[in-house]
Amino acid sequence: MIEVRFHGRGGQGAVVASxxxxxxxxxxxxxxxxxxxxxxERRGAPVTAYTRASDKKIRSRxxxxxxxxxxxxERNLISSVDVTKGLKKLLxxxxxDDQDLGKLxxxxxxxxxxxxxxTAIAIRNGLGSRTNPIINTAIxxxxxxxxxxxxxxxxxxxxxxxxxxxxxxxxxxxxxxYKEVVIC
Amino acid sequence: xxxxxxxxxxxxxxxxxxxAKVVAAYPITPQTTIVEKIASMVATGEYDAQYVPVESEHxxxxxxxxxxxAGSRAxxxxxxxxxxxxxxxxxxxxxxxxxxxxxVVNRAIGPPWNIWVEHTDALSQRDTGWMQxxxxxxxxxxxxxxxxxxxxxxxxxLLPAMINVDAFYLSHTxxxxxxxxxxxxxxxxxxxxxxxxxxxxxxxxxxxxxxxxGWMELRWEIERSMVxxxxxxxxxxxxxxxxxxxxxxxxxPYRCEGAERVVVGMxxxxxxxxxxxDALRRKGERVGLIKMRTFRPFPxxxxxxxxxxxxxxxxxxxxxxxxxxxxxxxxxxxxSALYGRSDVMINGYVIGLGGREIKVDDVASILxxxxxxxxxxxxWWGLKIEGESGDEMKSExxxxxx
Numbered sequence: 001m002i003e004v005r006f007h008g009r010g011g012q013g014a015v016v017a018s019x020x021x022x023x024x025x026x027x028x029x030x031x032x033x034x035x036x037x038x039x040x041e042r043r044g045a046p047v048t049a050y051t052r053a054s055d056k057k058i059r060s061r062x063x064x065x066x067x068x069x070x071x072x073x074e075r076n077l078i079s080s081v082d083v084t085k086g087l088k089k090l091l092x093x094x095x096x097d098d099q100d101l102g103k104l105x106x107x108x109x110x111x112x113x114x115x116x117x118x119t120a121i122a123i124r125n126g127l128g129s130r131t132n133p134i135i136n137t138a139i140x141x142x143x144x145x146x147x148x149x150x151x152x153x154x155x156x157x158x159x160x161x162x163x164x165x166x167x168x169x170x171x172x173x174x175x176x177x178y179k180e181v182v183i184c
Numbered sequence: 185x186x187x188x189x190x191x192x193x194x195x196x197x198x199x200x201x202x203x204a205k206v207v208a209a210y211p212i213t214p215q216t217t218i219v220e221k222i223a224s225m226v227a228t229g230e231y232d233a234q235y236v237p238v239e240s241e242h243x244x245x246x247x248x249x250x251x252x253x254a255g256s257r258a259x260x261x262x263x264x265x266x267x268x269x270x271x272x273x274x275x276x277x278x279x280x281x282x283x284x285x286x287x288v289v290n291r292a293i294g295p296p297w298n299i300w301v302e303h304t305d306a307l308s309q310r311d312t313g314w315m316q317x318x319x320x321x322x323x324x325x326x327x328x329x330x331x332x333x334x335x336x337x338x339x340x341x342l343l344p345a346m347i348n349v350d351a352f353y354l355s356h357t358x359x360x361x362x363x364x365x366x367x368x369x370x371x372x373x374x375x376x377x378x379x380x381x382x383x384x385x386x387x388x389x390x391x392x393x394x395x396x397x398g399w400m401e402l403r404w405e406i407e408r409s410m411v412x413x414x415x416x417x418x419x420x421x422x423x424x425x426x427x428x429x430x431x432x433x434x435x436x437p438y439r440c441e442g443a444e445r446v447v448v449g450m451x452x453x454x455x456x457x458x459x460x461x462d463a464l465r466r467k468g469e470r471v472g473l474i475k476m477r478t479f480r481p482f483p484x485x486x487x488x489x490x491x492x493x494x495x496x497x498x499x500x501x502x503x504x505x506x507x508x509x510x511x512x513x514x515x516x517x518x519x520s521a522l523y524g525r526s527d528v529m530i531n532g533y534v535i536g537l538g539g540r541e542i543k544v545d546d547v548a549s550i551l552x553x554x555x556x557x558x559x560x561x562x563x564w565w566g567l568k569i570e571g572e573s574g575d576e577m578k579s580e581x582x583x584x585x586x
Contacts, residue, residue, distance in 0.1 A: 019188075021360050024189050034188070034358035038351075038539060039302060059459050061353045061452040062541045 001054040002149050007083050010043040013136035016162070017071065018049035020140055022160035024150050025053035029179035033058050046081050053149070069147050071139055073118070074169045075100065084108055092143055092181070094118035094135055101184050116142040116181040118173075125169040125176075137163065142176030144183035152178050189361045191354030194322045194348075195261055195287040196221035198329025200231040202285070204259035205376075208236035208247035214351045214448065215263040215289040215297050216232050222259075239267040245273035245284070252282040253390065255383075257333065257376035260284070263351070264291035264305045272307065277344045278313025278406060283330060283336030283378070284344040290451070290504075291351045301351040301541020303450065303505040307479070307513045313406050314450075315345040315413055316479040318450040322359045325349055326355045327430055330364070334373050334420045340412045342378070348479075351539070353452040357420040364428055372427050410481045417478060434478040439465060440494045443472035445554045448487075449502040450476045450514060453535075453542045457502075460547035472496070476514065484521030491528055497553045502565075504541070506534050512562055529554075532562035533585040540566065556571050 004021060008014030015036045022034030030053040037048035061101045066086040075095040077083060084091060084104070084119065090112040095101065096119065105113055118135035128134035137159050144152045159170050189197070195218045200206060207226070209219040225231035235291040238244045241262050248258035262270060267288055277284050292302035306316060317332065319325040325347065332345040349355055380388055394402065417434055438454075439461050440446060447457055454475035464471045474490065478484075491499065503512035511519065515532030522528065533550050536542040546566060553563070564572075 019358055025185075026360055031360055032358065035352070035356055038353075038356070040299075058359075059455045060544075061350075061357075061456045062543050173441050181300065 001058070002069070004051040004069045004071065005067040006049040006051075006065050006071045006073065007077050007081055008047050008049075008136075008160070009077070010045050010047050011132070012047070012073050014047045014073055015049045015135050016142050017073070017140055018051045019135035020136070020155070020158045020162045021143070021150070022053070023162055024140070024154040025051070027154045027157055028150060030054060031057050037063065046077060066165060069149075069160045071143055073135060073139060079161040084111065088109060090114060092116070092139065092146055093106065094139055096120065098174060098184055105184060112146075113184045114142065114146040115184050116177050116179055118142065119134060121173050121176050121180070125173040127166060127169055127173055137170040138173040138177040141177035143183050144174075145178045146183065185363045185365070187361050187363050188358050188365070189218065189322060189324045190356055191325050191349055192217040192289070192356070193221050194326035195349065196225065197363055198326045199259040200225060200233075201364060202259070202330050202333045202373060203231060203257060203370075203375075204285070204333075205256040206234050206236065206248065206251035206258040208238050208244045208251070208258065209260045210238055210241050210244050210262070211265060212263045212266040212354045214291060214435060215261050215266070215287075217355070218261040218287065220578050228272070234296070240368075241270040242273055245270045245277060245562060248284045248286075249273065249277050249280055249282050252284055252378065253280065253382050255376070255378070255381045258284050259286070260471060261287045261289070263289040264293050265276060267305045267309065268293060271312070274309055274312040274314060274344075274433060279402075281342040282344060283333070283342055285332045285347065286344065287325070287329065287334055287347045289349045289351050289355045290441065297352065298538045301353060301451075301504065302537050302539070303348065303503070303513075306346060306348050307505045309346070310352070310480065310513070313410070314480065315343055315410070315417075316348060317477055318348040319350075319568075319580050320452055320455045320475065321352065322354055322357070323361050323430070324432065325354060326361060326364060327424065327428065327432065329418050330369055330373060331424050332430070334469075335413065337376065338416045338420075339379065341409050341416050343406065343413065344408055348451060350452040368427060372424065385586050404571070414481045417481075424458055434476075434483040436475040436477060437490055437494070438473040438475065440472035440474065440496065443469055443494060443496055444470040444553050445498045445500070446496050447473040447500045447502055447527060447547055447550055448474040448476060448514065448518065449504075450479065451504065453502055453504060453547075456542060456544060457547045460544040460551070463544065464551060469551070476512055479517075482517055482521070483520065487518055487521055488525050491522075491526060497528060498557075500554045500557075501530065501532050501551045502535050502550065503532060504542075505538045506537065515562060525559060529557075529559040529567065531557050531559065533565045534562060535565040537564055539584065
């Protein structure tokens with residue numbers, strides 16, 4: 001079983017990211033679940049969403065407490081949300097540089113931390129606005145590369161299936177992020 | 185067709201595949217995306233139906249009743265406060281013998297406000313004359329909408345059906361779903377027809393006053409149909425399996441062979457519970473699960489026979505609802521079915537109210553409690569009040585106040 005948790009802010013597309021990822025795993029023949037944190041959502045407030053994938057039918061009907069992977073759509077969330085809680089393998093974060101990530105690395109020596117500048121990729125591909133870039137498709141390209149659990153082709157196909165608008169720009173952003181993601 | 189769908193979208197597809205021609209609904213969290221999806225499919229022409237955006241749930245059910253009486257298959261969906269508001273019309277639907285089908289996305293009823301899963305909304309409608317079926321997965325929900333029309337419209341039944349859907353765990357969770365082909369559904373579910381309908385060419389009167397000398401017989405008709413429905417439900421589930429290759433039953437035992445202790449539950453908790461049973465079985469514990477799919481008509485005989493056949497000694501009934509001042513609803517039903525027919529030990533556990541999660545460890549701890557537990561107790565499981573559970577409350581009542 002693969003369990004992924006997304007952290008973002010209301011309006012950034014964390015929930016949509018969890019659904020695209022579920023679709024991508026399903027395209028590879030896996031059983032999946034994709035769901036938001038069962039809470040109340042407001043634009044700008046911290047939002048959590050989840051994806052599960054397994055070769056067997058998934059029976060667990062609880063939220064994810066010990067994810068294999070965590071994806072953070074906005075760097076400044078790490079100061080207010082315990083993004084590494086229960087995390088087992090890898091943290092992928094949208095950040096332009098390594099600032100603040102050193103501390104995370106020091107306090108979690110067993111975790112792999114990956115970084116991609118999803119904001120810059122989204123802006124140069126015209127996704128969202130300069131102040132409100134939509135980076136969920138870019139970050140999924142990066143997730144494909146650094147987790148190795150789902151192919152870029154499946155992610156791109158799922159993006160095409162789930163997001164009819166700006167399909168080409170979204171596919172380009174995911175592909176660029178796939179190439180640019182680095183392990184810190 | 186294989187798709188990735190939320191439970192709510194499964195409900196919407198179920199309505200469309202069943203060719204419900206009238207949909208009247210009022211939005212309420214967490215049911216909203218069912219009717220949003222339907223409204224959108226109707227607007228684009230993908231789904232041929234009349235969508236009636238009513239001003240309340242009471243009117244939604246009134247519109248569905250009228251539509252069915254006029255000869256159209258009808259669909260609505262609601263949740264929590266919406267269902268409570270619809271209550272009067274629920275009686276009207278069963279009394280008028282219209283086979284409406286309605287998913288209810290189970291949610292706690294306030295105050296204080298709570299949008300999360302609890303079965304109290306549906307179980308409070310126990311005596312309205314509606315059949316009630318609880319679902320464990322999105323696939324089961326989609327399949328059950330289609331089956332429910334066939335069951336409800338069977339001339340031996342002619343009663344409405346409520347399909348219970350755990351809020352968020354199904355309604356807002358995407359899963360792999362096999363959406364049946366329309367042709368196959370058409371061959372399984374015949375076009376809508378009822379014996380008596382509103383027809384200007386053949387006028388009939390409906391909704392009269394009936395004097396005491398006729399009323400009890402009409403109520404007896406409903407009771408008799410509800411009893412017959414038990415057989416019809418099994419028949420339709422068997423036929424569904426033949427056509428679509430997916431098997432359902434009113435009670436579904438899981439690893440009950442040779443089990444000493446079992447838990448019983450309804451809805452998504454039974455899915456998680458299977459993981460708990462597997463883990464305990466690996467350790468050599470003789471434990472099992474009984475998933476209750478049908479709550480009305482209540483499959484009491486089937487439960488008694490199953491417990492007897494498997495030699496099960498101890499039963500823990502998990503209720504995601506409560507009936508203040510008495511046994512929790514499912515526990516009370518099963519205890520009543522067992523009376524005089526079995527001396528198995530049975531305890532009730534009120535758990536997971538208002539969306540509190542029911543985890544593998546919770547199910548395991550209930551099975552552990554059954555090893556040592558005293559018979560005939562209702563315990564509130566996982567209360568965050570130190571030293572309190574249903575147990576202490578009961579002994580307090582026994583000894584009276586200080």
